[in-house]
Amino acid sequence: MLRFIIRRLIQMVGVVIVLSALVFAWLKVLPGGTVGALLGERATPERRAAMEKALGLDQPIYVQYWEFVKRAVRGEFGASTSVQPGTDAMDVFLTRFPATIELAVCALVIAVLLGVPLGYLAARRRASWFDNVSIVSSLVGIAVPVFFLAFMLQYVFAVKLHWLPVSGRQDPDVNGTRVTGFFILDGLLTREFDASWNAIKHLILPSIALATIPFAVVFRITRASVLEVLDEDYVRTAESKGLTNRVIRGRHVLRNALLPVVTTIGLQTGGLLVGAVLTERVFSWGGLGDALALAFTRRDYAVLQVCILMATVTFVVVNLLVDIAYAVIDPRVRTR
Amino acid sequence: MPNPLNPRSKKDRIDALAASAGDPATTGSSGGGTVGGTTAVATIDDAGHVEETAGVSLFASAWSRLRRNPVFLIGLGITGAFVLLAIFAPWIAPHDPAARLLLDEIRPQSNPIPAAREGFPLGADNIGRDIFSRLIVGSRQTLLVGVMATFFGLVGGLTLGTIAGAFGGWVDSVVMRVVDVMLSIPSLLLAFSIAAIAARPSQWTVIIAIAVVQVPIFARLLRGSMLAQRASDHVLAARALGVKESAIVFRHMLPNSLGPVIVQSTLVVATSIIDAAALSFLGLGNPDDRKPEWGQMLGASQQFIYDHPALAVWPALCIIVVALGFTLMGESLREALDPKSRR
Numbered sequence: 034m035l036r037f038i039i040r041r042l043i044q045m046v047g048v049v050i051v052l053s054a055l056v057f058a059w060l061k062v063l064p065g066g067t068v069g070a071l072l073g074e075r076a077t078p079e080r081r082a083a084m085e086k087a088l089g090l091d092q093p094i095y096v097q098y099w100e101f102v103k104r105a106v107r108g109e110f111g112a113s114t115s116v117q118p119g120t121d122a123m124d125v126f127l128t129r130f131p132a133t134i135e136l137a138v139c140a141l142v143i144a145v146l147l148g149v150p151l152g153y154l155a156a157r158r159r160a161s162w163f164d165n166v167s168i169v170s171s172l173v174g175i176a177v178p179v180f181f182l183a184f185m186l187q188y189v190f191a192v193k194l195h196w197l198p199v200s201g202r203q204d205p206d207v208n209g210t211r212v213t214g215f216f217i218l219d220g221l222l223t224r225e226f227d228a229s230w231n232a233i234k235h236l237i238l239p240s241i242a243l244a245t246i247p248f249a250v251v252f253r254i255t256r257a258s259v260l261e262v263l264d265e266d267y268v269r270t271a272e273s274k275g276l277t278n279r280v281i282r283g284r285h286v287l288r289n290a291l292l293p294v295v296t297t298i299g300l301q302t303g304g305l306l307v308g309a310v311l312t313e314r315v316f317s318w319g320g321l322g323d324a325l326a327l328a329f330t331r332r333d334y335a336v337l338q339v340c341i342l343m344a345t346v347t348f349v350v351v352n353l354l355v356d357i358a359y360a361v362i363d364p365r366v367r368t369r
Numbered sequence: 370m371p372n373p374l375n376p377r378s379k380k381d382r383i384d385a386l387a388a389s390a391g392d393p394a395t396t397g398s399s400g401g402g403t404v405g406g407t408t409a410v411a412t413i414d415d416a417g418h419v420e421e422t423a424g425v426s427l428f429a430s431a432w433s434r435l436r437r438n439p440v441f442l443i444g445l446g447i448t449g450a451f452v453l454l455a456i457f458a459p460w461i462a463p464h465d466p467a468a469r470l471l472l473d474e475i476r477p478q479s480n481p482i483p484a485a486r487e488g489f490p491l492g493a494d495n496i497g498r499d500i501f502s503r504l505i506v507g508s509r510q511t512l513l514v515g516v517m518a519t520f521f522g523l524v525g526g527l528t529l530g531t532i533a534g535a536f537g538g539w540v541d542s543v544v545m546r547v548v549d550v551m552l553s554i555p556s557l558l559l560a561f562s563i564a565a566i567a568a569r570p571s572q573w574t575v576i577i578a579i580a581v582v583q584v585p586i587f588a589r590l591l592r593g594s595m596l597a598q599r600a601s602d603h604v605l606a607a608r609a610l611g612v613k614e615s616a617i618v619f620r621h622m623l624p625n626s627l628g629p630v631i632v633q634s635t636l637v638v639a640t641s642i643i644d645a646a647a648l649s650f651l652g653l654g655n656p657d658d659r660k661p662e663w664g665q666m667l668g669a670s671q672q673f674i675y676d677h678p679a680l681a682v683w684p685a686l687c688i689i690v691v692a693l694g695f696t697l698m699g700e701s702l703r704e705a706l707d708p709k710s711r712r
Contacts, residue, residue, distance in 0.1 A: 051550045064568035169440075172700065176639065176692035178646045181667060181685040184674050192675055303555030310557070311647055329561050330652040341554075341562060349553050 037360055045353050049346060056342055057101050063334065110339045115331040116324050122335035125324060126343055131214030132202060132320030136313070137305040139240040141298065144247035149294065152255025153287065159260065168256075171249040179308050183242035183315035190238060198235050200317040207231045239316045243308045247301040254297045258290040265289070292363055299355030303348045431705035441701035447694025454505065455512040462502035463488065467659045469497040482677045491683055494666075495673065503661040504683055510662035511642055511691070514576055518641035519634050521580035526587020527630070533588065534595025534626070535618040545592065551585040560644055564653040572655045572662070579644045583637050590633055594626035628706050635699030639692035646688060663687050 085091055092100075104110065110122040117125050155164040191199040198204065203216055210223040217236070220229025262268060263286060271281045309322030310329075317323065321340055328336040435441045454461070464470060470493065474483045483493040491500040533544040551559070560578045567574035598604055599622065607621050642664065648654045649668025658665055663684040670681035 047546065048550050048553050051546070052553065055550065055554075059562060059566065062566050064566070172696050173689070173693060176643070176689045176696055178643050178650075178664075178667065178685060178688060180647065180650050180671075181681060181688075184671070184681060185678075188675065188678055303558075307555045307557035310561070311650065314651075325558075325561075326651055329565055332565070337562075337565075341558060344558065345554050348555055352553075 034360065038357055041353055041356055045349055048349055052345055052349075053102055053105060053342070054098065056338060057098050060101075060334065060338065105342065111335040113333055113336045115333045116327045116336045122339045125336055126321065126339045128214070129319065129321045129324050132216075132318060133306075133309050133313070133322055135202075135215050135217065136236065136239055136243060136318060136320060136322075137302070137309060139236055140243035140305060140308075141247060141301065143240060143244040144251050144301070145298065147244075148248045148251030149255050149291070152252045153259050153290075155252070156256045156259035156263065156290075164256075167252065171252050174245045174249040177245065178311075179242060179246065180311040180315055182245060183239065183312045186238045186242055187315060197238055200315075202235050202319060203228065203232050204235075239312050239318060242315070243305060243312045246304055246308060247298075250297060250301060250304075251294060255290065255294050258293045259286060262286050262290045292359065295359055295362065296355060299352045302351045306344050306348065428706070431702070435701060435705050438701050438705070440697050441705070444694050444697030444699075444701065447690060448698055451508060451691050451694060452512065455508040458506045458509050462505040464499040464502040466498060466503040466506040466661050468499075470499060473497070482673060482680060492679070494669075494680065500680070500683060503666060504663070504687055507661035507663045507666060507684070507687070508691075510572065510660050511645075511664065511688075514572065514579070514645045514662060514664070515638040515642045515695075518576045518579040518645075519583065519637045521577065522583025522637060523587055523630070523634055525580065525584035527591060529584065529588035530591030530595065531618065531623060534592040534599070535622070537596070537599065541592070544588070548585040548588050548592075551581075552589070556582045557644060557647060560648065561651060561653060564648050570653060570656055572657075572660075575645055575648055575653075575655055578648065578653075579641045582644075583641075586637075587630060587633065590629050591626055594629055595622050598622040598625050629703075632699055632703040632706060635695055635702060639695035639699070642688055642692055642695075646685075 090097065108123040112118075113120050113122050113125050151167055155167045158164050187199060190196050207228050210219060210225060210228075212219045212222050216232035217229045220226060220232060268281065268285050271285050276285075306322065309318075309320065310325045311322070312318070313320050313322035314326040321344070324336055325340045325344075327333065328340065470489075474497070481495055483489070483497060485492040489499050489501065491504070493499055494503070529544055529548060533541045533548075554562075560582045563581050564570065564574055564578035567578075604617060604621055607617050612621070645654065645662065646664030646667045649662075649665045650671065652668075654665050654668055655662065658669065666684040667681055667688065670677075670684070673680050
């Protein structure tokens with residue numbers, strides 16, 4: 034087990050190193066290069082030269098890369114230019130991180146709580162109308178552009194019906210005490226339950242919009258996986274031994290069928306992040322996704338660097354954790 | 370349910386593998402190429418009956434089931450209609466999609482979007498161009514983006530996957546590490562980053578950005594099935610017969626590994642169209658809107674979304690229907706080509 038974890042950790046370090054080189058190369062090929070990116074419209078030849086010297090861009094490329102890595106490890110990516118002008122990009126990332134986690138976790142919970150039971154039911158009633166309807170609706174869910182769905186939810190339930198707030202994470206007049214940056218948790222910790230409730234109301238529409246694609250994926254994987262397990266010899270053996278349906282379903286079918294679902298959930302973290310870029314923009318959520326969307330539109334390269342690096346590292350770490358969890362649940366994986 | 374005492378279900382699977390392996394010419398072509406003479410293959414339910422159609426290829430048998438699958442037929446219908454529309458769009462559209470016909474009626478404050486009227490069933494956009502014509506003509510660019518992004522992704526993935534799967538060993542390790550790193554970047558984030566590199570965004574930068582994301586997926590898929598082929602008996606047989614290595618790769622392994630890749634490309638056309646819309650939404654899309662594209666129309670409509678949601682709804686509906694068409698087709702293809710579902 035330990036050897037498995039160590040092997041995966043080494044692999045992960047390799048991925049992160051290659052990734053840093055990719056981000057470095059990416060910065061080099063951006064229109065106008067690093068200096069143009071940082072100076073933007075203020076670029077003059079003199080300023081350019083001064084900036085190049087200051088940033089060490091007159092040095093050979095491997096020295097530059099090494100400097101980049103050193104700064105990246107220390108979390109120095111420079112100041113944000115347009116998302117939150119003047120603020121250190123790392124701080125932009127850190128202050129916005131909880132907002133995105135709150136949204137992503139909520140969306141993932143919705144996706145799993147709906148996707149797994151529905152997928153199981155659909156598999157058990159294969160080819161029934163329930164099965165067909167849920168398959169087609171999961172396919173429709175994948176076909177809808179996320180930001181369009183977000184806009185429509187916002188338009189119908191917030192702008193027209195006024196059932197839920199239009200945007201943001203909390204009404205400005207709520208003014209809850211900040212402890213962790215997770216607004217629902219903050220309200221619970223400080224016993225400002227109305228602040229939590231307000232945050233929950235703000236969370237509903239964005240997390241539904243964000244949950245559609247993970248839901249569709251989890252649903253389909255669960256269904257396919259349950260179908261496969263139902264067909265296994267050990268399930269037939271369990272049936273012929275005369276075990277009760279409850280034991281067969283719980284211990285033999287669900288447990289084995291959920292293994293691929295665990296992996297899928299890990300892979301969905303990447304999808305959630307991308308979905309967050311689009312969803313948060315629509316709801317002005319003020320999280321990482323929002324920052325990334327703004328940074329792409331307004332070309333804030335300091336923020337982009339931090340967010341892309343950290344997002345990818347998070348994605349890699351989550352998948353490492355999922356792999357370890359997987360190895361714990363299923364001993365067969367370790368030997369591979 | 371398969372009966373364990375009846376060996377036919379198992380034999381069916383082996384037949385499927387053997388048949389698809391035995392006839393690379395058929396498996397290499399798409400499903401539509403092998404019609405005829407294969408009716409009622411998989412429907413014989415006589416328990417004692419010995420199958421005499423063992424030589425039917427996987428694609429032929431898949432087609433015989435697909436023809437009766439309503440999900441596939443709906444997908445095929447939507448896709449077919451979309452392609453026809455894209456081909457004949459300029460002759461169908463009532464107006465020139467770039468002409469600002471209703472420009473005179475626009476008042477920036479009171480009436481930014483001209484309403485529907487005779488000859489303009491869906492109204493016009495913010496510079497007076499007929500939405501209906503733009504939607505019809507937009508099918509062309511949308512198809513182009515979807516197909517070209519898939520094509521480039523496929524070519525890149527096929528190259529990497531073939532190299533990795535054909536050589537194995539350290540070449541495989543190096544290629545797959547690169548692929549793993551590409552896969553470790555959340556897909557659309559990679560597309561956004563690549564699109565951001567473009568100094569002058571155009572349709573082609575959008576296509577390339579979307580295509581690059583697909584490369585690692587195709588590469589992994591192809592490498593997986595190539596490795597499976599490598600270990601299979603027919604490759605061993607070819608090797609024992611002294612067939613050249615290049616011939617083994619290109620005539621025995623590659624054609625037999627293409628099934629999952631074809632399915633995947635059908636699905637990728639759908640995601641490419643949706644991704645193009647996301648790029649436009651973030652302002653990373655093609656700024657030139659003289660030739661309309663649905664994703665671009667949807668992305669541009671966001672500034673009017675609260676007052677004139679119809680402007681977003683029409684292109685979005687088009688995208689959803691077409692993406693659904695490709696997905697329905699791809700998913701039923703996947704199911705039909707899966708030897709396990711061949712009962």
